[in-house]
Amino acid sequence: MARKTSPTKETAAKAVFAAFEILSEAGGEMRGRDVVDQVGKLVPFTEWERERYEKTGYVRWESILHLYSIDCIKAGYLHKDKGVWTLTPEGEAALQLGPEKLLDSAVVKYREWKARNAREQAGAELTGVDNTQQQKALLNQFEEQAMDGILTFIKNKNPYDFQDLVAALLRTMGYFVPHIAKRGKDGGIDIIAYTDPLGTREPRIKVQVKHRPDTGISVEDIRQLIGILSKPGDVGLFVTSGHFTSEAERTARESHKHIELINFERLISLWLEFYPQMTDEDKNRLPLYPIYFLGVNE
Numbered sequence: 001m002a003r004k005t006s007p008t009k010e011t012a013a014k015a016v017f018a019a020f021e022i023l024s025e026a027g028g029e030m031r032g033r034d035v036v037d038q039v040g041k042l043v044p045f046t047e048w049e050r051e052r053y054e055k056t057g058y059v060r061w062e063s064i065l066h067l068y069s070i071d072c073i074k075a076g077y078l079h080k081d082k083g084v085w086t087l088t089p090e091g092e093a094a095l096q097l098g099p100e101k102l103l104d105s106a107v108v109k110y111r112e113w114k115a116r117n118a119r120e121q122a123g124a125e126l127t128g129v130d131n132t133q134q135q136k137a138l139l140n141q142f143e144e145q146a147m148d149g150i151l152t153f154i155k156n157k158n159p160y161d162f163q164d165l166v167a168a169l170l171r172t173m174g175y176f177v178p179h180i181a182k183r184g185k186d187g188g189i190d191i192i193a194y195t196d197p198l199g200t201r202e203p204r205i206k207v208q209v210k211h212r213p214d215t216g217i218s219v220e221d222i223r224q225l226i227g228i229l230s231k232p233g234d235v236g237l238f239v240t241s242g243h244f245t246s247e248a249e250r251t252a253r254e255s256h257k258h259i260e261l262i263n264f265e266r267l268i269s270l271w272l273e274f275y276p277q278m279t280d281e282d283k284n285r286l287p288l289y290p291i292y293f294l295g296v297n298e
Contacts, residue, residue: 009103011049011061012068016106017099018043019065020077023087024095027246031151032085032144036062058141067137068103075109077102080140082265083147139293150268153286154241155213161285162211166239167191168282169267172274175205188228193237202233203258209239213264216245222252222259229257236260239267 005013018039023030040062049061056063069085072078077091094102110133154162160183167180170193178199179192191207194200208225210217217240225236236259238244238252243263252259262270271286 005100007048008064011045011064013099013103014043015039015061015065016068016072016103017095019069019085020087020091020095020102023085024092028087028092030085031147032080032083032140033148035085036065039065056138063137063141066141067134068106069140070133070136071103071106071110074113075106077106082268083144084265142293147268150286150288151213151264154264157211159209159211162241163190163209165285166207166209166267168278168285169270169274170207172278172282173270188224203235204231204233205235205237207237207239211241213241216243217248217261218245219247219251222248222255226251226255226257226259237262240264241267 019035022035022038022042043061045061049064051060052058053060053063069078069080072091073080075090075094077088077094079086079088094105097105154165157165163180167177170191171177175193175195176197176199177191177193179189181190188208189206190209193205193207195203195205206225206229208221210221217238222238222244225238229236234257236257238259239262241264244252244261249261252261272288275283275288
């Protein structure tokens, strides 16, 4: 007699499969919050699945998706970094298994990973979910919620405030910033920075800043930046509050000019790294409050 699948695993199977399909159709990478939002619109969840847990306030199916995404990560199907979900080639291939078998394979691979690392915990639940897995899933939800709050804060800035935020970061990183474009037409250059305080040594860094949190930077934008790197010692830096298209990234990599790209996730990583060194005035451009949780040794 076949073993009946638990309601939790039924929910996990359809939620994980839908998330993988959404990622695949999007080219393999999206912000986690956007993935979850689309899953909620596409999958006809039951009233029970849409209930909120009393203790955490999180929706049941969303928590289950985050919980079983840990299995997918350890199985090599999914990667998460600072709120961004990336579907790996192995995850893309696993879509061919269908919802139930995809989830089963992820759970099996997760258990194999746990066994190899001698991390099996006593008292694991019948669903195969242990306390460590639950803790990591909850931490992932907290992290994504924090990133969503940061993104919303940045979205509400006007382009000039965002430009000033980028200049503040460059100053804190040790660059000399003698030029920040004023309101109006800037000729393609928003910020100029140097590695020395007089601006006499190469490279001269020409910075293009685009406040486009909801759209990708196109290859045409990158080509425009390449076109204004007129001197041999010029370096181009493109900073966006959104992301770069794959063609834009490839053009930057293959350019004969040195082009560096900073998307939203990389910008926040740098802001977090240099935040303690900032002046109070610059901190207020994107104020953060650190909270520490007990981690897991994995």
